[in-house]
Amino acid sequence: MKTTILIHCPDQAGIICTVTGFISKNKGNIVYLDQHVDKPANVFFMRTVVEFEEDYYDLDHFKTLFQKELASTYNMQWSIHTDDKSPKMAIFVSKYKHCLYDLLSRYRSGELEVEIPFILSNHNDLRHIADQFNIPFFHVPFNKENRVEAEKEQLALLEKYDIDFIVLARYMQIVSGTLINKFPNKIINIHHSFLPAFAGAKPYHAAFKRGVKIIGATSHYVTEELDAGPIIEQDVTTVTHSHSIEDFIVKGRDLEKIVLSRGVKLHIARKTMVYNNKTVIFS
Amino acid sequence: MKTTILIHCPDQAGIICTVTGFISKNKGNIVYLDQHVDKPANVFFMRTVVEFEEDYYDLDHFKTLFQKELASTYNMQWSIHTDDKSPKMAIFVSKYKHCLYDLLSRYRSGELEVEIPFILSNHNDLRHIADQFNIPFFHVPFNKENRVEAEKEQLALLEKYDIDFIVLARYMQIVSGTLINKFPNKIINIHHSFLPAFAGAKPYHAAFKRGVKIIGATSHYVTEELDAGPIIEQDVTTVTHSHSIEDFIVKGRDLEKIVLSRGVKLHIARKTMVYNNKTVIFS
Amino acid sequence: MKTTILIHCPDQAGIICTVTGFISKNKGNIVYLDQHVDKPANVFFMRTVVEFEEDYYDLDHFKTLFQKELASTYNMQWSIHTDDKSPKMAIFVSKYKHCLYDLLSRYRSGELEVEIPFILSNHNDLRHIADQFNIPFFHVPFNKENRVEAEKEQLALLEKYDIDFIVLARYMQIVSGTLINKFPNKIINIHHSFLPAFAGAKPYHAAFKRGVKIIGATSHYVTEELDAGPIIEQDVTTVTHSHSIEDFIVKGRDLEKIVLSRGVKLHIARKTMVYNNKTVIFS
């Protein structure tokens, strides 16, 4: 079984050797290893993919040893993931179709190794797309008055379906601290600008007004500060004076789809680590 | 002789036909025409390149007719440029070499159709490069105390050498309103970020801190608000978590050179028009 | 009504003035004009969008005058298109889902102003997607033995449904001269390489073998020579030594979708003209 190990800890000499030695001693063969040192912060990051000899393999035992012999000594934050079950991803949407269509098409094409237990929206407009792809759809209206109630309903659904992470596919609603704290670095948003430029509402309008020659999109983990969470992926496309705001929106849709789906794929593949409100993205 | 005509005026029906008819009547052959309508502002922009039959050609007469028969009726702002003399470009620098080397290399390779009467700097560090390329170099120190004096000296030089436009090739000093008003939309700056993100000082540091996955550069006309003038050209390059601030700076240098030189070329070719703090960039 | 006029003819002095004068005389207001001169071939191209005063507007009459007063004098090839009816687009597919999903999602999102009377395939694999989007699906098996029969069936369907143009969304079959001649510059193919590199079968395998650092996709009009028709649109993405052929294929899918959909949009908007096996793409 392919096992992915993610580690971060204070940097110190010999750490790669120690980790690889530990894995080797436990009959693991390293098939991939990438590491990064954040020099200013003096933090070491590592992602390794290991194949174990089946006879020796007892994941729980390995985890216990890992914590005891390695993690406690080096003050490591770590997680271990096996590929025998797909994570469960909930999609939150409002009224925009393009990101939802894109995610579901990729899902049905076998491009995303997840389960999608449900789609949730504050509107009913996109229910037909959920139906078209045979995914359960929950309509949870959301407004100033019902905010607390609505969030309770959201949390209940997330719990009931045992959701691992949430994708805001142009959800257009601010997510509360309660939800964020339940899913730390597990809510992925797509913002339609190259952040930090044009955070907040109507970025295409702001970009048009400023007369930029490039527009962008950013997928990031959601934190309590709006559009200020750790950036996973960004991409841009050129525009000219001849493009209207409507043209920006149309060109931007293609960016949003790609930048969001790349972010989601990196998350699914356990290639992202977060530190100091920034991401390490392994190759 | 190739004659370039730039026009902007309130948009109205029939204007292309009227202008092209006027040119044709005056024995001009249109070899290029591009036009743009800023719909929200209801402004018409046009750039056309005309070749006149030599026998009939009297530029001053043409200009008089143009103003009388066309411009006054349509409330046009316009300018006419011939290619028989190169504009005079002054370069302002501080201590960074890369943009200066790039501009001078392009100049000596015949890529920029300008004269460069002088290079001006608030430091003496790059004098050897000016020498190397045989361009006069003036050292005009600039600080809080001598600001007014220094600017007088700058203005005297700009006047003496009959400068048409100024390129701030990483000049690192704020240019005063006096200078800007003497050279409206004629001072080109390179800023080392994709504006409006990271305006002001140390954009690479700010980009690093924010954890962006893309860095950029922007060439723009200088206005009194810092880094907020009309954008001529922007470009970006990807970065990852593994890049240090120093890496950002090195990667950024290549962007700065290209984005600045493209902006300068567009300006020289009379392909830029400014309106509402935005540019129209003709092809 | 918005009317788009496309013209190409031998280049000569005064032609823009003549065309715009003719339109103006016939109570048309030019809202867009772009022109191009292919200097080596001495050919003039023009695309203009015109709004006519409704009282005066008689399209057939305008066309007659256009031919008589303009086209015959200047030896013009021309076409006139109004936006009152959408073109009819047939999609041909084999077994790959991504381009089909992408086109249909864009169609249902209102991004493509076409009708899609049917999807045709030599396999039955993607019928469920056609069903999912409620588009008729025809299975026309295609092999060495039945080639002539199959093509007859294809042609009958194209005629019956009055198809204007065909999109080969990874159709994977060579289209015969008969079909091409019935739809000259009206069959759009997506090839999964930056042509002319890696024409023919298995371009990702060839790119991997060659060790390129960039892969691409190309949408083009189909001509009898394989993968050699006029290029409409191209785009690329970076790859590294660490990408496997499978990675190339996955990264390439996103390119293919975007490059094909851009080509289709340009065709629908009448922004493409073909000459000497090359395209002029208006802005």
Next chain:
Amino acid sequence: MKTTILIHCPDQAGIICTVTGFISKNKGNIVYLDQHVDKPANVFFMRTVVEFEEDYYDLDHFKTLFQKELASTYNMQWSIHTDDKSPKMAIFVSKYKHCLYDLLSRYRSGELEVEIPFILSNHNDLRHIADQFNIPFFHVPFNKENRVEAEKEQLALLEKYDIDFIVLARYMQIVSGTLINKFPNKIINIHHSFLPAFAGAKPYHAAFKRGVKIIGATSHYVTEELDAGPIIEQDVTTVTHSHSIEDFIVKGRDLEKIVLSRGVKLHIARKTMVYNNKTVIFS
């Protein structure tokens, strides 16, 4: 002292652990490690940067141990490089200025950690640039008649100045097998197309004729087959129907400069390994 170790060998389990263990045992601290497995070829590649405790450090002894304990067991090809001396780079040019100006400007800006003992050309046209930057310039005419003689002269110069690698900065002459064999994977060429498209002479003309929408440049190691060596770096830029061949050439120059300088930097930093006519490029 920073020591870079490059390894490739048949892939097998435990190899990372063995190498890192060996380094650690010899008082080395791994500050960077990247590895790659070419699965189809079953070859393991590794680049690691090590800092040794000064008291223990004896490079020759380390090398001897490395060969004995590690390399012979694992059948490794390997090389070890310290950063205490800069490699010696010769530049070969013909008549084009842009790449030469670019390399020398970068060199004088401190961007390239090399020595440049000389510039060699088959013409005298660029001697003034060598003079301007104070680099020795040798004029070695090259034609059908004097080919053998000329090459002898080249080889004598390369030997006399103890050259480590050669950069063909638009040299425009075919390099013979003799030279290539003396400098295997040590001659870097810039070709002005995205190879394998448009190999050979006049790629911009060929690209224009084909009507591509993208042009590119490729830096690669020179092998006996023309423009078919291992690719180090590629980049592209967009073009349209409105660009002439001359425009392609001008836009292409910026690509060539950047793609060549990136290739040279990667080579200097020992970030390239060659296998099966492909490169592994470490980050």
